[in-house]
Amino acid sequence: MAAVTLKNVVKRFGVFEIVHGANIDVNDGEFVVFVGPSGCGKSTLLRMIAGLEDISGGEIAIGGKLVNDVEPADRGIAMVFQSYALYPHMSVEQNLSFGLRMNGNPKADTERRVKRAAEILRIAELMKRRPRQLSGGQRQRVAIGRAIVREPQVFLFDEPLSNLDAELRVQMRVEISRLHKELGVTMIYVTHDQTEAMTLADRIVVLNAGNIEQIGAPLDLYDDPANRFVAGFVGSPKMNFLAAQVVGNDGNATVVELANHGGARLRKPLSGAPPAVGAEVVLGVRPEHFFEAGEGDCDIAVKADVAEHLGSVSYIYANAGPEELIIEREASRQRATGDHMVVSIKAGQSLLFDKSGARIR
Amino acid sequence: MRYQNATAYRFLAPYLLIFSIFWLWPIISSFLISFQATRTVPWRFAPTFNWGRLIGDPAFFNALKNTLLILVIQVPVMITLAIVMAVLLNSPLLKARGLFRFAFFAPVVVGEVAYSAVFRLMFNLDYGIINKLLNSVGLPRIDWFSNVTPAMAVIMIAVSWRWAGYNAIILLAGLQSIPQDVYEAATLDRVSKLKQFFYITLPLLKPIIVFCAVLSIIGTMQLFTEPFLITERGGPGGGTETLGLLLYRQGFKSLNFGYASAIAYTMAGLAIAISLVQLWLTRDPK
Structure with missing residues (x-):
């Protein structure tokens, strides 16, 4: 087991800087997920930790040892690739044991490790098959098994579930979570799927355009995002953003007027300095934080456009001028398309952002 | 419909x-002709005339021996060379990749007569560059075209020069279809580049290598231009006469179409048989 530390890590491809000075401390035994949209640099960061990409600047340490110039095989890591990267001409057993055999590992130890990995992942009956004779989920298990036999200090996962169907993804997610508990080793996991990040991670690193936007526990990011990007990225369905303007400041609270909701006003208490009167701001409200009319601090009228009934809850896609809002409702209170409805916002369950996207607290 | x-x-x-x-x-006609005596007028049906002669003809066995000798030595050497060339072309360290790719492929588009003439000149006893090079490193010059072994060597070198690049381009396409992350996984498994080549690249390239080998076997079975033009009609003394050349000699010099047809069918049958054996030997285990 080992901690992983990234200090001011920079990656450039030619003149293009892809990662702009990343600082991350992954604790020993922790499950950390790098999440962000495509092209944000999360996979590049993981590949730099693995040693598959050179570092243009900064330092990476694994288990307290600087590994900038250490060969990938000597970093004590194992990686699971998005495409599985199994050796197609070898059986499952050969895939698992290949690295050990090539390095002259004693036969008995190789067999022990392969057997253990097969038992952990329940793939013992597949040992004689070739990768092409396996389903997507089975291939992914073998790929994870190949990582397990290395008995690494750190597991790296590069979008390992993105090639699987939705049902299998949920199943494998649980398996990876179980594996982390069973092995207790440090795991770094890259995904663009925020649901995977929320369900798997001890801590999440949210990346955007090569910058770290926020690092924190899943629910901390959900409840207390540092900025509009994190607020919008974490949570499904996404947070609603309502254009607003500061119309007055009242002690330690600011009063904002919603731009597209007929002059509806919300008084929002703040702990810090309030924004200037007249400033354009954005009010963030999660779909589940729209209440029945009169229950909150500010009522707004919307027209239900599309309703998705998922059984336990319904999501109403509603229009209010140019803004489309997603409103969560209990199934028993579902609305039909075309309904006019009034929903209420609570000051304590909404977030305020300035025009640049920074949080106003 | x-x-x-x-x-x-x-x-x-x-x-x-x-x-x-x-x-x-x-195809049908030549098969029928192979069962006819074609040195008489009119031709007559004689089922064993040509095929019987084939079994006892020392010229046929000489040509068969020469063809198989070239096949057994030249094809493996050329395929090995093509694999090395393909790996070099695929290397990220290589500069001017397009130029090399063109250079390797160029021999295929050079006219057969022109390249044969150049090879004759290069291996000329008195003025050839090869003998000059041998002399310059203190080795005696070789009379390439008067002795069987050197003449065979010239044919094998010429055929390899002409076709190695062509096979290398086919193999390069195969190399490029091997996913990069398989090599990355092997790198993380501490597998050296050399072991990666033998344990990953070669096995994954096997279907393409087999394809190239089958193409080369078929090509070598039909070998004609090089022994005809470079070693002057299979010289010295029939020492480099191939089945293709024997067919030509029988069919178009002696106008013995029946016998030439029998030789043609033997060549085709051998090419198919050897290719099938090759495919069977290199099949994927179930």
């Missing part, structure tokens, strides 16, 4: 007509 089929066949008709006249009919 039937109308659509008829339209399709009308479009296919020109091709089918040309195919039937210039391909299908000669």
Whole structure:
């Protein structure tokens, strides 16, 4: 087991800087997920930790040892690739044991490790098959098994579930979570799927355009995002953003007027300095934080456009001028398309952002 | 549906007509001719005349021996060379990749007569550059075209030079289809580049190597230009005469079409048999 530390890590491809000075401390035994949209640099960061990409600047340490110039095989890591990267001409057993055999590992130890990995992942009956004779989920298990036999200090996962169907993804997610508990080793996991990040991670690193936007526990990011990007990225369905303007400041609270909701006003208490009167701001409200009319601090009228009934809850896609809002409702209170409805916002369950996207607290 | 089929066949008709006249009919006709005595006028049906002669003809066995010798030595050497060339072309360290790719492929588009003439000059006893090079490193010059072994060597070198690049380009396509992350996984498994080549690249390239080998076997079985032009009609003394050359000599010098047809069918049969054995030996285990 080992901690992983990234200090001011920079990656450039030619003149293009892809990662702009990343600082991350992954604790020993922790499950950390790098999440962000495509092209944000999360996979590049993981590949730099693995040693598959050179570092243009900064330092990476694994288990307290600087590994900038250490060969990938000597970093004590194992990686699971998005495409599985199994050796197609070898059986499952050969895939698992290949690295050990090539390095002259004693036969008995190789067999022990392969057997253990097969038992952990329940793939013992597949040992004689070739990768092409396996389903997507089975291939992914073998790929994870190949990582397990290395008995690494750190597991790296590069979008390992993105090639699987939705049902299998949920199943494998649980398996990876179980594996982390069973092995207790440090795991770094890259995904663009925020649901995977929320369900798997001890801590999440949210990346955007090569910058770290926020690092924190899943629910901390959900409840207390540092900025509009994190607020919008974490949570499904996404947070609603309502254009607003500061119309007055009242002690330690600011009063904002919603731009597209007929002059509806919300008084929002703040702990810090309030924004200037007249400033354009954005009010963030999660779909589940729209209440029945009169229950909150500010009522707004919307027209239900599309309703998705998922059984336990319904999501109403509603229009209010140019803004489309997603409103969560209990199934028993579902609305039909075309309904006019009034929903209420609570000051304590909404977030305020300035025009640049920074949080106003 | 039937109308659509008829339209399709009308479009296919020109091709089918040309195919039937210039391909299908000669294939059938030559098979029938191989059972006829064609040195008499008129030709007469004599089922064992040509095939019987084939079994006892020392010229046929000489040509067969020469062809198989070239096949056994030249094909593996050329395929090995092509693999090395393909790996070099695929290397990220290589600069001017396009230039090398063109250079490796260029021999295929050079005219056969021109390249044969150049090879004759290069291996000329008195003025050839090869003998000059041998002399310059203190080795005696070789009379390439008066002795069988050096003459065979020249043919093998020439054929390899002409076709190695062609095979390298096919193999390069195969190399490029191997996913990069398989090598990355092996790198993380501490597998050296050399072991990666032998344990990953070669096994994954096997279907392409087999394809190239089968193409080369078929090509070598039909070998004609090099022994005809470079070693002057299979010289010295028939020492480099191949089946293709024997066929030509029988069919178009002696006008013995029956015997030439029997040789042609033997060549085709051998090429198919050797290719099938090759495919069987290199099949994927179930």
